[in-house]
Amino acid sequence: xGDPDPPRAVTRRFPLAPQSAASARRFVRAALPAVPPELAxxxxxxxxxxxxxxxxxxxxxxxxxxxxxxxxVRVAVGDRRPDLAPVPQRCPPYAGTGQGLALVAHLxxxxxxxxxxxxxxxxxxxxxxxxxxxxxxxSGRRPGEASGPSDRTVILADVPSALYTASxxxxxxxxxxxxLAAAAGKGVGVRPEDLAAAHDANNAISTWVAAALDRQPADxxxxxxxxxxxxxxxxxxxxxxxxxxxxxxAAREERLLTLPALPRCLLFQEWLFDQIGGQLAGxxxxxxxxxxxxxxxSPPELVPWDTGHVGAGRVxxxxxxxxxxIIAANGPVTDLLGWDPADxxxxxxxxxxxxxxxxxxxAAFSSLLLTGRPRIVGRSVPLPALHRDGHVVPVRLxxxxxxxxxxxxxxxxxxxxxxxxxAGPSAAPGGAGRTAPRQSEETYAPVPPEHPAxxxxxxxxxxxxxxxxxxxxxxxxLSSTLDLDTGLRHAARLLTRRLADWCAVDLFTSPSxxxxxxxxxxxxxxxxxxxxxxPLPPVSGTARGPLARALRGAGPLLLTGxxxxxxxxxxxxxxxxxxxxxxxxxxxxxxxxRARHEILGALTLARARRRRPFTExxxxxxxxxxxGIALGIDNTRLxxxxxxxxxxxxxxxxxxxxxxxxxxxxARYASSSxxxxxxxxxxxxxxxxxxxxxxxxxxxxxxxxxxxxAMSQLRSMLRxxxxxxxxxxxxxxRRLDLANHSxxxxxxxxxxxxxxxxxxxxxxxxxxxxxxHLPPLLTTREGETxxxxxxxxxxxxxxxxxxxxxxxxxxxxxxxxxxxxxxxxERRDESLDDAFARLRRHTAALARAPLDTFCDxxxxxxxxxxxxxxxxxxxxxxxxx
Numbered sequence: 001x002g003d004p005d006p007p008r009a010v011t012r013r014f015p016l017a018p019q020s021a022a023s024a025r026r027f028v029r030a031a032l033p034a035v036p037p038e039l040a041x042x043x044x045x046x047x048x049x050x051x052x053x054x055x056x057x058x059x060x061x062x063x064x065x066x067x068x069x070x071x072x073v074r075v076a077v078g079d080r081r082p083d084l085a086p087v088p089q090r091c092p093p094y095a096g097t098g099q100g101l102a103l104v105a106h107l108x109x110x111x112x113x114x115x116x117x118x119x120x121x122x123x124x125x126x127x128x129x130x131x132x133x134x135x136x137x138x139s140g141r142r143p144g145e146a147s148g149p150s151d152r153t154v155i156l157a158d159v160p161s162a163l164y165t166a167s168x169x170x171x172x173x174x175x176x177x178x179x180l181a182a183a184a185g186k187g188v189g190v191r192p193e194d195l196a197a198a199h200d201a202n203n204a205i206s207t208w209v210a211a212a213l214d215r216q217p218a219d220x221x222x223x224x225x226x227x228x229x230x231x232x233x234x235x236x237x238x239x240x241x242x243x244x245x246x247x248x249x250a251a252r253e254e255r256l257l258t259l260p261a262l263p264r265c266l267l268f269q270e271w272l273f274d275q276i277g278g279q280l281a282g283x284x285x286x287x288x289x290x291x292x293x294x295x296x297x298s299p300p301e302l303v304p305w306d307t308g309h310v311g312a313g314r315v316x317x318x319x320x321x322x323x324x325x326i327i328a329a330n331g332p333v334t335d336l337l338g339w340d341p342a343d344x345x346x347x348x349x350x351x352x353x354x355x356x357x358x359x360x361x362x363a364a365f366s367s368l369l370l371t372g373r374p375r376i377v378g379r380s381v382p383l384p385a386l387h388r389d390g391h392v393v394p395v396r397l398x399x400x401x402x403x404x405x406x407x408x409x410x411x412x413x414x415x416x417x418x419x420x421x422x423a424g425p426s427a428a429p430g431g432a433g434r435t436a437p438r439q440s441e442e443t444y445a446p447v448p449p450e451h452p453a454x455x456x457x458x459x460x461x462x463x464x465x466x467x468x469x470x471x472x473x474x475x476x477x478l479s480s481t482l483d484l485d486t487g488l489r490h491a492a493r494l495l496t497r498r499l500a501d502w503c504a505v506d507l508f509t510s511p512s513x514x515x516x517x518x519x520x521x522x523x524x525x526x527x528x529x530x531x532x533x534x535p536l537p538p539v540s541g542t543a544r545g546p547l548a549r550a551l552r553g554a555g556p557l558l559l560t561g562x563x564x565x566x567x568x569x570x571x572x573x574x575x576x577x578x579x580x581x582x583x584x585x586x587x588x589x590x591x592x593x594r595a596r597h598e599i600l601g602a603l604t605l606a607r608a609r610r611r612r613p614f615t616e617x618x619x620x621x622x623x624x625x626x627x628g629i630a631l632g633i634d635n636t637r638l639x640x641x642x643x644x645x646x647x648x649x650x651x652x653x654x655x656x657x658x659x660x661x662x663x664x665x666x667a668r669y670a671s672s673s674x675x676x677x678x679x680x681x682x683x684x685x686x687x688x689x690x691x692x693x694x695x696x697x698x699x700x701x702x703x704x705x706x707x708x709x710a711m712s713q714l715r716s717m718l719r720x721x722x723x724x725x726x727x728x729x730x731x732x733x734r735r736l737d738l739a740n741h742s743x744x745x746x747x748x749x750x751x752x753x754x755x756x757x758x759x760x761x762x763x764x765x766x767x768x769x770x771x772x773h774l775p776p777l778l779t780t781r782e783g784e785t786x787x788x789x790x791x792x793x794x795x796x797x798x799x800x801x802x803x804x805x806x807x808x809x810x811x812x813x814x815x816x817x818x819x820x821x822x823x824x825x826e827r828r829d830e831s832l833d834d835a836f837a838r839l840r841r842h843t844a845a846l847a848r849a850p851l852d853t854f855c856d857x858x859x860x861x862x863x864x865x866x867x868x869x870x871x872x873x874x875x876x877x878x879x880x881x
Contacts (some may be wrong), residue, residue, distance in 0.1 A: 009067035014051065016059055018183045020573070024051040024064050028075060030497035031066040035073055037190035038128050043073045050077040050122055052099065056179055057203060058120070072109070081126060082115045084203070103812050154279045155830055156209075156272070157287035161223065166409065167269050168206055170261050174247040175202050177256040188250040190243050198243035201236035205276070209336040218563035224287075227276075234277050241273045259322075262401065267291070311341075314485055316415040316525035317393075320349050321408060324365055336395070336417060354386045356853045360860075363659050377401055381864040384856055385415055394418035394670070437812055467621055470498055474625045478632025479550035485517065487636065492520035498621070500605035502583060504532070505599035506547065507593070507633070512539050514551060514601060521583075524640045532579070537571035545573030546590045556591035556619050558628070571577060580606065587613030591626045595634035603629065654871075657685050660693050662758060664876040666851040670823075670859055671869050680707035680749065681821045681871040682715055690726050690753070695766075697773065697819035697873055698751035710747045714740060714796070718753065728752045729769035730791070730804035737771065737800040748797035752776065752819055756875060757812070764811040764877040767805050771796045772845060783844040787836065813879040816854060818843060823868030824858065838862070851876050 010721030014020035027046040032040040047064060054062045058079035065076040108124035115121075174199065181187055182195055188197075212225035219573050227355060251260040261269065271291050279285060307328045310317050316332040324409045325348055329341035345352070353361045364375060377399050384392040398414040462470070473494050478487035492503040505518040519532035539551050546557045548570070557579070580588060586609035593600040603626050607614060657665040667683050680700025688694050696718060700711045714736070721735050732753050740747060754776070768776065768788070772795025775787040791807030811817055825835040842861050846854045855874055863870050 008431045009065055009254045011063055011065040012061045014056060014064060016061060018055060018180055020062060021048045021052045024048060024062070027064060028066050032068065032073060035068060035071075036128060038072050039128060042107055042126055046107060046124055046126075047075050047077070048621055049103055050124070051100070053077075053122070053437060054079045055183075056176060057199070059199075071128055073126045074123060075126075076121050076295075078119050078121040080119060082120040084120070084200075093516060094812060111427060138730075144341045151600045152231045152280055153230045154276050155285040156212075156225040156227065156275055157227055157285050158289040159223050160288065162266065163268050163288075164209070164272075165263075167265050167272065167485075167500040168209075170265055171202055171244065171269065172206070172257075173258045174251065174256070174261075175199055175246060177251075177258045178243065178247050181250075181496075186255075188244055188246050188255060194239050194243055197236055198240040199235070201240040204233070204236070205240075205272075213652065214283040229276060229280065234280050237273055237276050242269075244269070251755040262368075264401065265409075270434060276409070291842070299727050310412065315483075316417075318344065318349070318352065318410045318413050320413070322369065324349050324362075326351075327410070331698075333415070336415060337385060352385050354384050354392055354852075354856075356850055357384070357856055360853070360857065363394075374866060376860070379864045382418060382668075382859040382870070394668075396670070417593075418669070426707065462621075470494065470621075471624055471628060475628035475632060478629065484633065484636045484640070487627075487632060488518040489520060491632075492518050495605060495625070496520050496522040499618075501585075501611065502606050504579070504604040504606075505593075505601065505603075506536060506551070507812075508551070508599070509535075514539055537575050539572060540570065543570040543572045545570065545576050547576040547602060547604070548572055548587075550590045550592045551599065553592050553594065553599050555602075556589050556623050558614060558616065559585075559588040559590065559617060560613055568854075584608050589619065591612050591623060593626060595630045595632060598634075600633055602628055628719075654682065655684055655686065658687050658693065660687065660756075662878045663693060663756060663764065664851050664878060665693075665874070666855045667871070667873045668855045668859055669869075669871050670863050670866070680711040681823065681869040682711050683819065683871045683873040684715055684719065685873060686719065686722075687817050688723055688726070691758075693875075694722055694758060694842070695754045695768075695817075695819060695873055695875060696752065697821060697871060698749055699773070699871075700747065702876060710749070714749055714751070718751070722753070728806045729767055730793075730806040731756060733769050733771050733793070734800065734804050737796045740796055741800040748795055750774075750795045755818075763813070765808060766811055766817060767806050767808045769793065769806050771804070772798075774820065774825070777820070777843060778809065778811070778844040779818070779819045779840075779847050780812055780814045783846055783847040785840040785844050809876075811877050813877050816843065816847065816851070816874055816876045818858075819873040821869065823866045823870035824862050824872060827870065828867075 012024075012027050014024055025044045025048040029040060029044045035043075043066070047066075051062055051064065054077055058081040060080040063078040065075075065078070067074045067076075104124050107126075109127045111122075113120065138385055178188065178190060178195060179199065182192065208229055209225060209226040212227050213223075215226075219804075231776065247256065248260050248266070250256050251258055262265075268288065271286075271288055275285065307319075310319050310328040310330050314332060316336040317330050318326055319328040319335060321327050325346060326344050329339070329344045331341060333339055333341060333344065339352075349365075350358045350361060368375070368377075376397070379399070381397045381399075383395055383397045385395045387393050394417070396416040396418055398416065400412050402410045436556050445772055468849050474491050477491035478484070479493060484774075488505050492505065497501045501523070502519070502521040504516055506514045509515050509516050514536045516533045516536060539548055546559055549555065550557060579585075583606065585606040587843075588604055588606035590602055590604045605614075605622060654667075654669055658813040665685060667680070667685070669683070680698075680702055682696075682698050682700075684694070684696035686694050686850060688725065688876060696715075698711070698714065700707045700714065702710075717739050718732070718736050721739070722732050727735075733751065736751070736753075740749075749771070750773035751771045752768055752773045753771075754766050757767065759763050759765055766776075766788075769791045771793055775789045775792070777785060777787055779785045786811050788807060790809075791805050793804040794802050825839050827835060839862065842858060843854075846857050849857065853875055858872060859870065
């Protein structure tokens with residue numbers, strides 16, 4: 001007798017073609033007319049994914065079988081490549097490739113692989129009820145999986161998980177596009193046999209690494225992987241490298257749908273291929289962390305990005321993804337730009353870009369994604385940012401790229417205010433306080449790993465050289481950066497690598513309040529720094545715990561066990577005790593941060609119970625290290641206070657531009673990105689009696705508070721002299737020089753004073769005199785450029801009796817006259833002639849741009865990383881009415 005309910009099965013063969021995926025979906029849908037719609041939809045989807053996988057990887061004819069039995073739908077896709085099992089991708093949910101088998105594993109009730117002598121069948125089953133049982137282990141050998149006596153060992157040392165994930169996803173996306181392009185008859189110069197060999201080699205590399213990762217901890221950030229690789233794999237890897245090179249070229253030319261690799265990803269890919277090929281040829285392994293790379297391409301130590309990194313920062317910071325959408329922002333952005341961080345998330349980055357620069361931003365961002373070549377990544381660039389209420393805020397943009405743990409690229413931008421608005425340090429015991437806001441313009445290189453302390457209770461003894469090295473490096477951590485937060489984190493990382501499992505730095509913000517500025521743990525998977533940092537309970541008179549005592553100046557205090565619970569009645573004491581218990585501190589040292597007889601805060605070093613506890617013998621070294629850190633904190637605060645006062649003074653003297661009929665005016669000021677951000681650069685513009693428009697640009701010698709004060713005095717004197725009587729520019733400068741010589745004999749400065757005069761026919765003329773300043777640059781609407789070198793004379797302060805000259809030049813309608821200071825053009829490694837030529841090229845290219853765009857583009861193109869302050873003043877006559 002036959003089966004009373006025989007299975008209904010239908011089979012169809014499909015050719016090796018991309019269209020087969022769509023044809024297979026229609027076939028499966030037609031074969032399931034009587035099953036519930038949700039099962040039919042899912043079966044159709046999974047059939048398309050399995051057929052696509054077979055087209056891309058097996059590259060043979062494909063048999064699709066659909067069977068329905070007792071309400072269960074079975075879809076099987078067979079090919080003629082039994083040697084190639086499905087490639088394990090381990091892709092995150094938002095990866096661009098490799099999702100087919102992940103969908104099968106997630107949606108199917110059961111799935112598996114059956115391998116015979118000549119065929120391989122990948123199948124899945126769908127049922128309408130009950131939880132899906134665990135799938136059986138797949139049979140068959142993974143493609144390229146080593147299993148013979150000729151296999152060799154390849155060691156990949158210090159592989160960052162995020163970077164490998166990004167590289168793998170990009171390789172698979174590029175290979176997929178090349179296969180589809182070839183199938184559509186739009187190849188990019190790759191021979192079919194090379195494309196097939198490269199595809200198999202690409203899958204094999206993913207399999208070798210996946211097998212090695214199976215033997216690693218799941219949460220490891222940087223790992224050394226041991227791969228088992230066939231000894232004859234070198235030709236296939238070489239072919240893959242060549243094919244991917246052609247694919248990258250096609251991607252840059254926009255002949256493929258995928259984007260080219262970003263520089264760091266491309267460099268890592270080349271290193272990976274070099275390691276496989278080189279070690280198979282007998283070379284020794286080279287760790288990724290010691291591979292030389294271009295500055296700004298990537299940090300020496302790749303730390304996977306996390307949203308908490310942005311939220312914990314005190315510099316206004318915004319992070320965006322590859323789709324140009326904001327994915328994170330921190331609280332200081334609210335103070336700077338008026339946006340609540342939660343409201344910013346999801347917006348395009350252009351919401352923070354002034355309208356006249358949005359097209360430029362889109363072009364630059366697209367260029368980065370299409371070419372992989374960064375232009376401003378890793379640099380400090382003066383830019384305007386758009387406040388939520390519509391006004392422009394001058395900032396310095398410091399842009400870095402990072403990788404998420406899943407391999408996505410994230411663009412992290414610090415928006416450092418170009419005008420410090422802080423009220424200075426808050427009052428603290430003895431006058432010590434904390435400056436706000438942080439205005440870092442420095443990045444630091446993470447410290448190379450030192451010999452880690454043991455985890456089995458044994459503690460390696462530090463040699464005298466190592467102790468001296470720790471003292472020197474801890475002190476240099478704060479002296480090598482202008483930002484207190486950055487320096488403290490650098491120093492804390494040093495301490496956790498040589499002395500402790502975690503380190504906390506608490507600083508006073510007022511006489512009775514302290515804040516945990518920095519928390520660093522040796523274990524990156526342990527306590528999250530952002531959760532441990534922030535304001536502490538008040539330092540009240542009832543606080544008697546170790547932290548409160550250290551904040552009053554006692555110490556260093558050695559804690560060999562957690563204080564008894566009954567001593568934690570005070571809120572600060574309870575908070576500190578909870579920290580020690582939560583982090584399983586077996587011993588700790590808390591010591592005051594003292595400088596110039598003032599208590600700035602306290603530093604805690606703690607070891608876990610598994611480690612040798614701190615002893616009295618450790619205290620002298622810790623005290624010496626902390627003394628250097630305290631001096632660095634004090635020096636940094638003094639520096640920040642002086643810088644903020646001087647820059648506020650300097651910017652308060654930069655005027656609002658007048659509204660002049662028929663004359664467009666624009667000005668910009670950007671402080672140095674590398675020095676004290678204080679100098680004597682200034683511009684001025686005002687209408688003198690008689691109706692002419694005075695334009696001024698100047699630079700007092702020096703980069704300090706004295707230069708800013710001298711600049712303010714010169715500016716005020718020049719204004720007074722200019723409006724006192726109608727005189728030509730040479731006489732005004734001569735009188736200014738005489739006054740300066742009488743009052744401030746040591747001060748020297750350069751200056752241009754000019755008068756823009758509107759003639760009777762509506763045209764404009766400039767009369768100007770120069771006291772040792774760089775010549776104005778006139779750029780016509782057609783892009784012709786000319787330096788106005790007439791009217792040059794000695795700088796102010798040299799010889800006030802020396803005669804000066806006034807030059808007169810016509811200003812054609814639509815032309816742009818640029819006055820600028822030396823920070824815009826001068827570079828240490830470049831002649832002044834080359835610098836002038838570069839400026840001419842930039843202004844010629846911007847000749848027809850709106851005047852605001854003209855000025856901003858000059859700062860972007862020429863002001864990045866400038867070691868000097870920059871002031872520019874531009875005027876453009878409107879056409880006669």
